[in-house]
Amino acid sequence: KNQVEQSPQSLIILEGKNCTLQCNYTVSPFSNLRWYKQDTGRGPVSLTIMTFSENTKSNGRYTATLDADTKQSSLHITASQLSDSASYICVVSVTTDSWGKLQFGAGTQVVVTP
Amino acid sequence: DADVTQTPRNRITKTGKRIMLECSQTKGHDRMYWYRQDPGLGLRLIYYSFDVKDINKGEISDGYSVSRQAQAKFSLSLESAIPNQTALYFCATSDPPLGVPETQYFGPGTRLLVL
Numbered sequence: 001k002n003q004v005e006q007s008p009q010s011l012i013i014l015e016g017k018n019c020t021l022q023c024n025y026t027v028s029p030f031s032n033l034r035w036y037k038q039d040t041g042r043g044p045v046s047l048t049i050m051t052f053s054e055n056t057k058s059n060g061r062y063t064a065t066l067d068a069d070t071k072q073s074s075l076h077i078t079a080s081q082l083s084d085s086a087s088y089i090c091v092v093s094v095t096t097d098s099w100g101k102l103q104f105g106a107g108t109q110v111v112v113t114p
Numbered sequence: 115d116a117d118v119t120q121t122p123r124n125r126i127t128k129t130g131k132r133i134m135l136e137c138s139q140t141k142g143h144d145r146m147y148w149y150r151q152d153p154g155l156g157l158r159l160i161y162y163s164f165d166v167k168d169i170n171k172g173e174i175s176d177g178y179s180v181s182r183q184a185q186a187k188f189s190l191s192l193e194s195a196i197p198n199q200t201a202l203y204f205c206a207t208s209d210p211p212l213g214v215p216e217t218q219y220f221g222p223g224t225r226l227l228v229l
Contacts, residue, residue, distance in 0.1 A: 102157075103156070
């Protein structure tokens with residue numbers, strides 16, 4: 001069972017509208033959580049990284065929140081643009097002895113329509 | 115990210131064939147990774163290397179092998195390809211600064227189809 005669950009699996013939004021993506025995780029011990037954007041045919045690109053002590057992080061029109069107590073994160077996209085059409089992947093870093101191994105969610109596919 | 119390149123970008127092969135996927139990076143990073151991505155699943159780690167002399171298995175290494183020829187090059191081999199190895203393969207690199215979460219930089223991916 002995937003320890004990083006994302007919802008919804010996909011969504012369609014009108015250009016200019018806002019949307020929120022959800023991520024629930026069960027991995028432990030938790031080190032940090034990041035959101036990646038993956039355009040079709042491309043590799044994932046990091047949007048935000050939050051440690052357990054941070055509860056919000058912004059990158060332009062993208063704002064991520066983290067509740068480490070409930071193990072939930074969200075990614076909010078403001079005033080969506082056509083270029084926001086992509087898969088958004090929640091990634092949790094698990095602390096090990098030597099490095100932070102990454103656990104990837106399956107992603108939320110976002111389609112922005114004119 | 116153009117600093118991490120993968121070849122080939124697309125490959126069709128037959129069951130039982132040996133194939134190699136190559137990854138090169140110009141970022142000067144010591145750490146390199148191979149992942150596979152399947153529809154409906156998150157990326158899964160196949161192998162990783164923290165330097166030229168260091169090779170480690172990931173969570174799904176069976177049926178795969180790797181070679182770290184240089185700091186900049188990390189190759190993934192499928193010794194005898196099977197259809198369930200059909201997937202999108204990504205190479206990634208990182209160079210974690212002290213005390214700060216590391217960022218992995220991904221290549222564009224190789225789409226592999228095993229018939």
